[in-house]
Amino acid sequence: xxxxxxxxxxxxxxxxxxxxxxxxxxxxxxxxxxxxxxxxxxxxxxxxxxxxxxxxxxxxxxxxxxxxxxxxxxxxxx
Numbered sequence: 001x002x003x004x005x006x007x008x009x010x011x012x013x014x015x016x017x018x019x020x021x022x023x024x025x026x027x028x029x030x031x032x033x034x035x036x037x038x039x040x041x042x043x044x045x046x047x048x049x050x051x052x053x054x055x056x057x058x059x060x061x062x063x064x065x066x067x068x069x070x071x072x073x074x075x076x077x078x
Contacts, residue, residue, distance in 0.1 A: 011046050029053045 013024035022042040026032040032049050036042030067073055 009050060013042060026050055026053075 009026055011024045011026045013022055015022050021035045021037060022039055023033070023035040024042055024046055025034070026046060026049070029050065032046070032053055034042070034045040034049050036045050064073075
C-alpha cells in the first residue's frame with residue numbers, strides 16, 4: 001500500500017520590512033495568525049499552529065455536543 005500524501009493547506013503571507021518579520025495566517029482556521037523572523041521560521045510556526053488547530057478540531061468532533069433545549073439524545077444503529 002502506498003503512503004498517503006500529506007494534505008496541503010494554503011496560507012497567506014506578507015512581509016513587514018519595517019519590523020523585519022514575516023506574518024501569515026491559514027484561512028478557515030481562526031486564530032492561526034503567526035509570524036516569523038524569516039520565511040523558514042514563519043513556515044515552521046504555521047505548521048505548528050495548523051497542527052494545534054487540527055488537534056482542537058478532532059477533539060471537538062469527538063466530544064458530544066449538548067442538545068438544544070427540548071431535544072433528547074437517542075442512538076440509531078445502521
